[in-house]
Amino acid sequence: MSKHSIEPHSHRGDHGAAPHDNTGHDHGSYRSYLTGFVLSVVLTFIPFAIVMSGGVDSRVVTALTVIGFAVAQILVHMVYFLHMNSRSDEGWTLLSMIFTVIVVVIMISGSLWVMYNLNTNMMPQMEHESFQGFGS
Numbered sequence: 001m002s003k004h005s006i007e008p009h010s011h012r013g014d015h016g017a018a019p020h021d022n023t024g025h026d027h028g029s030y031r032s033y034l035t036g037f038v039l040s041v042v043l044t045f046i047p048f049a050i051v052m053s054g055g056v057d058s059r060v061v062t063a064l065t066v067i068g069f070a071v072a073q074i075l076v077h078m079v080y081f082l083h084m085n086s087r088s089d090e091g092w093t094l095l096s097m098i099f100t101v102i103v104v105v106i107m108i109s110g111s112l113w114v115m116y117n118l119n120t121n122m123m124p125q126m127e128h129e130s131f132q133g134f135g136s
Contacts, residue, residue, distance in 0.1 A: 028080070032080055035080060036077070036080025036081055039080070040076055043069050043073040044069075044073065046069060047065065047069040047070075050062065051066065
């Protein structure tokens with residue numbers, strides 16, 4: 001009887017492979033982390049360059065472009081770093097992510113709505129004519 005036949009687990013040099021467990025979670029590999037990092041850097045640099053160069057002609061288009069890149073970066077982080085997909089935990093990870101997105105959208109839109117209404121209804125209208133002779 002040899003020494004290797006007694007050991008229940010033998011190590012065959014597969015330490016570089018992506019580790020998996022029985023729950024279906026993918027723990028990623030060096031290549032997936034590197035891909036996620038490069039995508040994150042690119043998705044940060046492009047909006048930064050757009051804003052620092054003065055943006056496009058419209059402020060709305062610039063803001064929507066930056067928001068689009070932010071959403072893309074969130075997706076990159078969820079896929080490459082948090083390893084969220086529809087396969088893990090029988091879809092519960094995806095379902096909890098969708099619920100979280102809905103709650104965050106409700107909170108942000110509600111906060112913006114309340115702040116807009118407070119600004120519109122509570123702030124006195126500034127009359128620019130009364131301040132024109134103030135400094136002279």
